[in-house]
Amino acid sequence: MARTNDDVAAVLEEYADLLAITGGEDFKIRVYQKAARSIGAHAADIDGYDAGELRQIPNVGEKIAHKVAEYLRSGTMAQLEELRGRIPAGVRALTRIAALGPKRAMVLHESLGVDSPESLESAIHAGALRDLPGFGAKTEENLLHGIALLRDAGERVQLGVAMPLAEDIVTALKSVQGCRRCGYAGSLRRMKDTIGDIDILATSNRPKVLMSAFIDLPQVTEVIVHGDKKTSVRTSQGLQVDLRVVPPDAWGAAMQYFTGSKAHNIRTREIAGHRKLKLSEYGLFDADTEELIVSKTEEEVYRRLGLPWIPPTLREDIGEIEAALAGELPELVTEDDVCGDLHTHTTLTDGHASLEEMVEAVAGRGYAYYAVTDHGPKLYMQQMTLEKAIAQRERVRELDGTSGLRLLHGVELNIDPDGDVDWPPDVLAGFDLCVASVHSFFDLPKDRTTRRLVRAAEHPCVNIIGHPSARLIGRRPPIDADWDQVFKACARSGTALEINAFPERLDLAAELIRRAKRHGVNFALDSDSHAVGHLDNLRYGIGTAQRGWLTADDVINTWPLDRLTAFLGKKEVLAGAR
Template sequence: MARLNDEVGALLQEYSDLLLLTGGDAYRARSYEKAARSVGGHPEDLARLDAEGLQAIPGVGRSTAEKITEYLGTGRVAAVDALRAKVPPGVREIMAIPTVGPKKAALVHRELGVSTVDELLDAARAGRLDDLPGLGARTAENIVHGIEVLRQGGGRVLISTALALAEEIAAAVREASGCERCTWAGSLRRMRETVGDVDVLAAADDSAPLTAALTGHPLTAEVLGSGTTKTSVRTTRGLQVDLRVVPAEDWGAGLVYFTGSKAHNVKLRARAVRAGLKLSEYGLFEADGGRKLASRTEEDVYEALGLPWIPPTLREDRGEIEDALNGELGQPVTEQDVRGDLHTHTDLTDGLAPLEEMLAAAHRRRWSYVAVTDHAPNLAMQRMTDAKMLAQREQLQALQGSFGRMRLLHGTELNIDPDGGVDWPPEFLAGFDLCVASIHSAFTLDRAAQTRRLVRACENPYVHVIGHPTTRLLGRRAPIDADFDEVFAAAARTGTVLEVNASPERLDLGDELIIAAHRHGVRFAVNTDAHATVHLDNLRFGVATAQRGRLAAEEVVNTWPLQKLRRFLKADLKRAPG
């Protein structure tokens, strides 16, 4: 289940969209959009706040606070329901299509009578959007592509959504009488970027109390099937949860069986068969006599198969079994390896928390260093100026030592222009400890142009990190079209770090591109791109993605001690002209 704050933030964002969709005041809609971001990023649980506490959240006024209070008390907001009633459900679905949004959805509904995604797809393909004001043939192409992106999701949800749901349900099952152990398995335990359903595994002699805990949970909307070893439900969020119960002595075998991908498990079972054995969720057995050889722990099962334990994030049948047999599996990076974050934002631009709050939250994570990287001026909506950035630098310098031994680095997130240029001249860029450069616009340039702009950014001596390199937003925006092998070669050649952005909406680079980049000898940084203090917790998703990309700690620069990191950043600047 989503955090309450995220849930309320999503509701306020929907209200903002509905206001625009129904012709409401644009300024009022923007104010609710701002409130939605503030509420979602607020670190304190809304349920603990009174009206005064709610209005202390930036962007939340009396009217917004009243709507939040109404939702907390009733689970509904009358004003939102009233606007929903004015808009056909299909039009609301149209708003979710990448590149569409409420204004275009309102336009096609008003001018063409389009009320469903299928009708919009037909209209775009038939050229009926070409003559609408502000649209045109290129926009129609983007809408068709956006519908394809949306449908490729196939009902899957972000890993953060699935994990929050799994944590809540597993906690309830653990409290059930007789439950000895409980956790999640499947694609969620492998930490895939999106999840189609949630597998929960528990150990108990009697499954009945555990089953009751699931079927009676407030999040359960429908029981799809129930038996002694497996119960399936559909939750109020539409996600299916399968609870499987095994005896405690078979816990390890159950975890192996229900965690690995189908292909990984097929190879394990084939290995067992070749050894005259049989592998199931209840253990590894002799095929003839049926004697159980291993089942209590995962390590026992893998060892009995002649393999070292393989981390869950690697169990995809991408060579991990062969590497394990050859002693080449390595030790993947862990969250404990990370010494600091090289990409964070404050309320100086589009972040939600003031500088000192972000630094305090980073310090609570016991990091050795953190970089503050607010947006640069070419992203005009952020209203950055030279004076604002220099004032922030002075503030950081004054705060050095205020957070124990954690060192405060001053950076910026530059904008990679369509031609590959970035904000600020070299003499200004030279004053930063590090510069992240990212694409924030012109997502539809052709392959050659996108490749050139990224390569040129890598070649800029003041760019240390390329942020969220493909620009994708999972389920909302496809990656840009670029020759990433050429980009990776340029990054390796110039010593430019590529980011593994830990935001669960991005996870960019993704695991397969990490593997491809690693072959070129690229260095990486796992960063949160945090815009609120709670976003720092997203680090675990970035680390999991790095693990899936087979990265070891030494290949991730923000696992390095500060002195080594500083030497690396300064060495990069030796490529500066002159």
Template sequence: MARPNEQVGALLQEYADLVAITGGDAYRARVYEKAARSVAGYHLDVSTLDAAGLRAIPNVGTSIAAKVTEYFRTGQIAAVEELRAKIPAGVRELTEIPTLGPRKAMVLYDERGIASVQDLLDALDAGRLAGLKGFGPRTEENLRHGIDLLRQSGGRVDLGVATELAEEIVGALSKVPGCVRCTYAGSLRRMRETVGDLDVLAVSKNPGTIMDALTGLDLVAEVIARGNTKTSIRTTAGLQVDLRVVPPESWGAALQYFTGSKAHNVRTREIAVRQGLKLSEYGLFTVPRDEHDGDDEQGEQRGQRGRKGGRRRPAAEAVETGETGELVVSKTEEEVYERIGLPWIPPTLREDRGEIEAARAGTLPKVVTEKDIRGDLHTHTDLTDGVATLAEMVAAAAARGYAYYAITDHAPNLFMQRMTDAKMLSQRDQVRALGERYPKLTLLHGTELNIDPGGEVDWPEDFLAGFDICVASVHSHFNQSRAEMTRRIVRACENPAVNVIGHPTARLIGRRPPVDVDLEAVYEACARTSTALEVNASPDRLDLNDENILAAKRHGVKFAINTDAHAVAHLDLLRFGAGTAQRGWLTPDDVINTWPLRRLRTFLRKGRKR
């Protein structure tokens, strides 16, 4: 289940969208959008706050606080329900299409009677949007692409949503008497950027109690199937969860098998077969004698080696699993991999992208972990679009044990944030003063610059020289041509003040596609100019993604794993950035914010003397 803050934040954002769809006051919609962000990112549980506590949240006034209180008292907000009733459900469905805003969705309904995604696709195919103001050929192309993105998501959820749900389920099942251990597996354990369903694995000698516990959770909307070893449910959010319960001796083999990926498992099974063994979710077994050729002396020798220290499965288990050979190993993943001649391979690498070959050659990378990261280099405060104060963000960074921490609020060319030179200089003084309170934490005063359509950034060179770090990002004009976008980002890399390119492809997973850019040219520019590429840890970005990281690494590019935090709670998103970096085979040496401060400062100078 979503945190209370996120539940209320989603409702307030929906209200803002509904106000916009119905042609309400634009200012009112913006007020609720800001409140939605503030509530979702607030560090305290809003369900525990009284009216005064709610009004203490940035952008939350008396009226909004009353709506939040109403939600926790009644389970709904009357104003939201009233607006929902005025709008066909299909129009709200249309707003889920990336690139289609609420007002345009209402225009489609009013002018063409379009009330679903399929209606829109049919209208596009029939040319029925011709002549409709604001819906020219380029818009039609964007709408088709947006529909493709929506359908590709196919009910998949991002890492943040999947992890929260998985941890809630694992936490509940782990408390059940007789549950020896429990964890999640599948694509979530491999840290894929989106998850289609959850695989949960538990150890117990009494599977029935674990199955009862799962099906009895409040989040269960439907029990799809129930058995002695596997139960599948669908949650109230629509996500399928498959629970498998195995005996203690099968834990390692089951965890390896259900973690996947399918391609990786095919490779490990092939290796086992070549050694005269069978690998399955039940364990690593010798191949039964009758499956060898009778005169296969080599096969018999393999069997003898495999039987050393092994045991025969009981007949009942043999029938159930289809195995009649002797169990060799199965208790831990490490011993399963070791027995087939491989070191343990981190789950994030198990995609059959060369990890088997690297393991055999002894060149498997020691991938970066969250614990390796010494500080966050891209964060925001309420000076711009964050929801926490500078003091709150710094205190949270200190509590995480960081060695250094950068504050990088938006620069003036992002006009809605109303940044000025005076505001930024005043914040710099506050940063220096706060630094004296935290002697173990070095505070870096930075900014997130805006890369304009021509590749220029905010502020002149002399003003930029005063920052400790500058992140530069694309925040607008996402539809430039490939050549224009490439020149734009490369030019930013060549700026001596720019240290990191933030969320380099500007994508929002399931909502906005990556910009069209020649990434190879960007990688070359980054390597040439000592400019790092960001691995943005926000689950709706994860930008760069793993495949792009792999490509950039081959060019010798360095990276920064950052949260782009706009609230204290967002600092916890770092683990998703670390997981994405692992999937891109990054080591601590590849990541600048794992480095000691002196080495980091040298990199940030980009060859300048300052």
């Protein structure tokens, strides 16, 4: 469900950016950034909070609490509006470019009149940046890449933004009198990383009432098209949402058609044609007589085509039709299969919930085991020390077994440019598991990046490579590596690759998951939670894993504890054999 917290966090992040553009003091900027992260991670929805209640949230001081309370009451923040008025909208747009911070965006505007990503691209190609201090050839290359990323993203939003919005809308429409069925389709149902628009289908005996309720929803800011069968709106997130009302008897065919993908639908229509049938969003018809054969459910549509029901996450024409015809569709991993989370953080480093709060929340999810993996010392801003880690381990041991939950004490290590990690093996041997991740030096040459990841995978104490490509969707591209060499190293060394469920990561991406699976790699499906609310992000990782054709057997944290601990101990066996 979409939360007020996310809106407020975005507003505070914008305020911090605008402070940076206008020369605000660094400490003040950091204060607003910390408050934004704390509010975004706060477990309860802050809608309706007053200033006093807001001050109970960590990192939210008196002044920020009053600003947020003002925003909650009025939908605006006077000082934010004042800052917006001082800064051209084009300069604010520049800050969306990866590798370009707010201060340098203002330098470009004041020095060269750059006021949009397009004008920045022109200035780079004209060589206009070369005389500006701090803007060298490498900077130009990074900026052009950032502009390309921004252009590719276009008006698409992350899965984690689109899904709660769609669920809120579907829930609201289901409560409208006369609505019989309602659900989302399209790329959202296929769980793609980013969503261009949301397709919602419904059946109703009162379509006009349903459409009127749709355009009156609080999320709607613009009505694009308003009709009895189809209405399109734009929401406050800038996302277009299309609602189609279909006949009850056409529900299955409509869901199949509007779920897509286009390539998958072409294949199913080809199969229909070979059987002298015609498939459309209205049903499956006899091609000669146009008599309706089936349309009520997706299952019967696929069955009449000679296929089993194909899960939406597989419908991309990447072999699912052939697998279905051969009876070889995988039994995809589901959220119910997950027995524990192997990558999470607490307030010891950059988390927003204590160890005790995280343990309580995880126990409530019915997991069998849970690993806390706060950062190692090479992520210097987190100020981790071995003494802190050992003290946390002692507390983990004290809590172990509460609510029937087995607690594992882990660590998220930092992979340096040469593939080394934070602590030596004798220290790392004291942890139950080690996740190793790239957090810096993202633009190394391909051969060096490959060696870096291979060396980390072969480390005797590293169990999991976290968010392996280090991508941030729409903001930072994947690091450049020979992935097949990395996958071979992971399969050879018994190192799992993570599917990081954070919506801005979803890393590994589905296409790399499929490649890694062919090499025999195992996977860890983790939330990378920094707050209690982040545990719910696991479902996005599940969708990505399904798009990668994974079964429960491929994912180590669906395994029972004894099998998991045997896998984690395998590295020690390999190390002892050297």
